[in-house]
Amino acid sequence: MAVKRPFIASILTVGITSITAQIVLLRELIIVFYGNEVSIGLMLGCWLFFGAAGSILLGRFTEKIPNRIITFCACQLSLGILLPLLIIVLRHVKHLFGFLPGEIIPLGTMFVSSALAFAPLCTLLGFLFALGCRIYPERDTASGIGRVYIIESIGAAAGGLITSFLLIRFFTPMQILFGLAAVNIISCIFLSNASPKIKLRKSLKGLSYLSLIVFALLIATGHAARLEEGSKEAQWRPFNVIASKDSIYGNITVCK
Numbered sequence: 001m002a003v004k005r006p007f008i009a010s011i012l013t014v015g016i017t018s019i020t021a022q023i024v025l026l027r028e029l030i031i032v033f034y035g036n037e038v039s040i041g042l043m044l045g046c047w048l049f050f051g052a053a054g055s056i057l058l059g060r061f062t063e064k065i066p067n068r069i070i071t072f073c074a075c076q077l078s079l080g081i082l083l084p085l086l087i088i089v090l091r092h093v094k095h096l097f098g099f100l101p102g103e104i105i106p107l108g109t110m111f112v113s114s115a116l117a118f119a120p121l122c123t124l125l126g127f128l129f130a131l132g133c134r135i136y137p138e139r140d141t142a143s144g145i146g147r148v149y150i151i152e153s154i155g156a157a158a159g160g161l162i163t164s165f166l167l168i169r170f171f172t173p174m175q176i177l178f179g180l181a182a183v184n185i186i187s188c189i190f191l192s193n194a195s196p197k198i199k200l201r202k203s204l205k206g207l208s209y210l211s212l213i214v215f216a217l218l219i220a221t222g223h224a225a226r227l228e229e230g231s232k233e234a235q236w237r238p239f240n241v242i243a244s245k246d247s248i249y250g251n252i253t254v255c256k
Contacts, residue, residue, distance in 0.1 A: 006071075006191045007135060010076065011148055014128050015155020020163045020180055021121060022047060024173050027113060030088045031251050032105070032235075039110045040230075046114040047122050054126025062134040069195040072088060075128050076188040080181035080211060082121060087177055088227065089249060090117055091235040101236050101255075104112050134187040168248055174228040178215060185211050 026043055033039035065071050093113045099105055104114075128154060136144040167176050189208045193200045218224040232239050232253070239255035 001094075006187075006194055007072075007132075008070065008151055009117065010187045010191045011132050011136075011151040012155035012158075013076070013183055014125065014132070014158075015152035016159035016162075017083075017180055017184060018125050018152075019156040019159040020167070020176065023085060023163050023168075024119075024176055025086060025090065025117065027168075027246075027251065028087055028173060029117065031111055032090060032093050032113075035250075036104075036110070038107060039114075042107070042111050043114045043118070046111070046118045050115075050119050050122035050127040054123035054128075055130045056126075058123065058127040062131050065131070065134075067195060067197055068131060068135045068189065070130050070197055070200045070204060073130065073188040073192045075124055075131070076191070077183045077204065077208055077211065079121070079124060079128075080188070080208075082124070082183040082185075083177040083181045084174065084227075085174055086121060087116060088231045091231040095234065095237070101239055115239075117150065123237075164248060166205065168246055172228050172246065173211070174224060174231075178219065178224060182195075182212060182215055226241025 026047075029043055030039065032038075057100070062210045066105060066154050082085070094101065094103075094105070097105070097109050097113065099109075115233065129148065132148045132152070163176070167179075185208050189205055192201045192204050192208075217226075218227070229241075232244055235256050242254040242256055244251065244253040
């Protein structure tokens with residue numbers, strides 16, 4: 001079927017997105033929570049809970065969706081827009097809850113902030129898996145679910161290795177998420193060609209191209225770099241950030 005190859009690429013992209021976003025966003029929240037080991041358990045718990053919620057609760061509606069391809073593409077476009085915004089929100093968590101740099105955040109606030117940060121992303125990722133299982137062109141439903149799971153797992157494994165040993169070494173968290181967002185939007189454009197709904201397809205493509213143009217302008221004009229610097233400075237306000245460096249082991253920020 002014409003949908004099969006671009007759809008497999010989209011499922012791989014979802015797997016890569018899931019693990020890459022998890023690595024980058026968990027590292028950011030670990031900075032916010034000052035490496036508190038309990039916070040890691042809370043964050044992973046929230047991630048798994050909302051992923052399951054999206055798959056189970058929203059997955060029930062997949063049978064009633066008239067155009068699943070367009071819905072899948074719209075969710076991928078939403079992922080692309082959401083990812084860069086999340087890292088900015090995470091860097092403002094302490095100020096949103098009224099905490100100062102150096103102040104230890106209570107467990108309750110850790111849980112609430114992790115839940116608020118991960119709920120939209122993980123629910124969307126969980127729903128995409130359930131929707132993907134309905135779309136995959138197999139006569140046997142069980143076989144289709146198994147294949148979607150394997151494809152997504154391959155994407156997650158590849159994404160984890162690439163992010164941990166390559167992307168984190170050479171790119172900032174904001175650059176990684178902008179790149180990941182662009183990959184999702186491009187995947188959305190290719191998959192939308194498989195939809196027979198011409199008007200919906202054109203509208204979705206128009207929004208996708210517009211998003212890519214906005215991303216390109218942000219990068220070309222230096223606004224993306226300023227967003228990175230500004231959000232990092234806001235994270236450590238009222239201190240002045242002298243330097244900030246990420247490695248495969250974590251982040252070091254020097255302030256005065």
